[in-house]
Amino acid sequence: MDIFIIHRSGDYDSANSFIKDAKTALSIKLSPRMLKNSSAPNWKSHAEGEIRSCELVLVYDTKQCSESENTLWEIEVAEKLSKPIVRYDRTIGKDNCFQDLKLAYNFEEEFEECFVSDEGKSEDRFLLFKTMLETSEELIRRRQITNGFFITIIGGLLAGSGFLLKENIVADRSSWLLLVPIMLGLLLCMSWWNLLDNYGKLNRAKFKVINRLERQLSCQIFSAEWIALGKGVRKEKYRSFTDTEKRVPLLFGLLLLVVALVIGFEKFSEFLVAYNLNTSQVSHPP
Incomplete structure (x- = not known):
C-alpha cells in the first residue's frame, strides 16, 4: 500500500523507523512516500x-x-482529495x-459500509445470502473446469512429446525442438497456479x-x-483445498522441468562427445 507521510522535517528519520516497525508488527506491505523538507520551490506541487x-x-x-x-x-x-487519513499521536502510543x-x-471500514443495518428486511438479506452461495458454488465449478482444461493440455503436451520420441519421428539432432x-x-x-491462487x-x-x-x-x-x-x-481437521490444488501444477511443472533437463543433458553429452572426437582427429591426423 502506497502511503504518504506528513511529518515535520526533524521527524524524517523517526517517521521512517515508525513505518518499518508497522510493517514488522502488522506483516503488511507499506510503501512510504515522504518529502525530506519543504524548502524546494515546487514542493507543494510535488507533495x-x-x-x-x-x-x-x-x-x-x-x-x-x-x-x-x-x-x-x-x-x-x-x-480535499478525500484520502483516508491515519493520525499518530505520540502521547497515545503506536498500538492504536x-x-x-x-x-x-484491509479496507475494513469500507467493507462494513457495504452492509445495511439490521433493520433491513430479512427476505432481502436471505436473498443476498442465497446469491452469494450460488456464486460460490459457481466458482467451484469454474475451478473444476480450469483444472480439467490444464490437465488435458499439459498431459497432451507430455504425451505428444513422448510419442514423437518413441516413434523416432523427431530425429536425434532435432530432439531439442521438444523443448x-x-x-x-x-x-x-505458471498460469494454472496463478489462477488457482486467485x-x-x-x-x-x-x-x-x-x-x-x-x-x-x-x-x-x-x-x-x-x-x-x-x-x-x-x-488435522482441515487442509485448504486451494493449497492442495496448487500442488498439482507444481508437480506437472517439476515433471516438465525434469524432462527438459534430461533432453538438455543428452544434447550436451552429444556435444561433448562430438567435440572430443573432433579434437582427437585434429591431434592425431591420419
Missing part, C-alpha cells in the same frame, strides 16, 4: 502529486504537525495507530461476505462449520 497517487495518508505526530503551516496545508490537501493502519490496509512444447507446458503451469482468494472473499451476512440471520451455520473445522489452523 500534492504524491498525495493524489497514494492510497493512504499518515499524519506523523499530530501535535507537531498542527504547529506547522506546511503540514497543515498537506493535511488540507489530503482532506498500527490498528488503524491495519484496518485501512518448445515443454517450455509452453511450464508457462501453462480462485482461492476470491473464494475467501466470498465467504467473508457470507459470514458477514450470516450475522444478520437467525443462525450462522457457515461460521459454525468453520469453527468446527478449527478455523483453518488445525491441520
